[in-house]
Amino acid sequence: MSDTAGNEDVFRSDFVRRFAEYWQSQGRSKAEGRIVGYLLLSDREGVSAAEIADGAQVSRGSVSTAVRRLEELGFVRQVQAPGQRHRLVAMGDDVWGNFLRNERGYLRRQRDLAQAALDRLGDGLGPAGRARLVNMRDYMVWLDGYHDTLLAHWEEYKERRDAAAPRR
Incomplete structure (x- = not known):
């Protein structure tokens, strides 16, 4: 060798x-x-x-x-x-983009968990616990909704990168 x-x-x-x-x-x-x-x-x-x-x-x-x-x-x-x-x-060439695509299931499960706690515990929650759970749920909803934008930006970035790459 x-x-x-x-x-x-x-x-x-x-x-x-x-x-x-x-x-x-x-x-x-x-x-x-x-x-x-x-x-x-x-x-x-x-x-x-x-x-x-x-x-x-x-x-x-x-x-x-x-x-x-x-x-x-x-x-x-x-x-x-x-x-x-x-x-x-x-392993595909774009494993990171695939990860981002598949992350949605995790976000939705976390959103549902927070919502279940809000539904089940309702008035039994104090203001601090309620605020944390609402933020958890809403963060997951927000991030899930932003995935399409993130993926579109990632695809655009790769296209620009590939177009600028020197040809061999």
Whole structure:
């Protein structure tokens, strides 16, 4: 292995580690973070669970659990491997836009939870608790409504970026 390839491997490993640390600091599992970090650097359309376990340095069981959760979040999808029984894990080019699209379910569940508390507890809430719950509900409603604008701005930004990119 050349010195350059060795340095690249060290950098990749460090990237996965650092990405996982950040991911974990946001309340997510470290295994999920290692898998996302690994897939961000992958040049392949789809990667097997065994390859992910090896490349992300996580257990095979962690891969299965984490991939299900990452699918729910919109970070990965499972695709059929051509001519094989097993499925591959794939990450789209715009994983962050997909995350934003899929965040809506979370916002709506949080909105509904706040509304349920307001409905159920009603007059039993003091002014401070009521204000916090109203702000929670309304923030979720506001942010959910703003997603279309955020996604449109993101798509416009990518179009401008791609149009300005030098042609190779």
